[in-house]
Amino acid sequence: ILNDVATAYWLKGRSAEYLLRTGRESLTALRTTAISSFEAACQLPYGRTWDPRGFFWSPCEASLDRITLLGSGA
Secondary structure, X not given: OHHHHHHHHHHHHHHHHHHHHHXXXXXXXXXXXXXXXXXXXXXXXXXXXXXXXXXXXXXHHHHHHHHHHHHOOO
């Protein structure tokens, strides 16, 4: 369950980022949703996601990169 929830938070953040780039929704609300979703993924630092290319990756570590980009006004 830990892995699923961490991945779901990361996916929610990435989805909000996509909508933010397309400009289809309120920019402030989407930025807030994306950042809060990435921060939630970081509350689960032991979560891992399997990549079909043959390795596990951390949604928390990937989220930290996204938070940095969003904070700088991506």
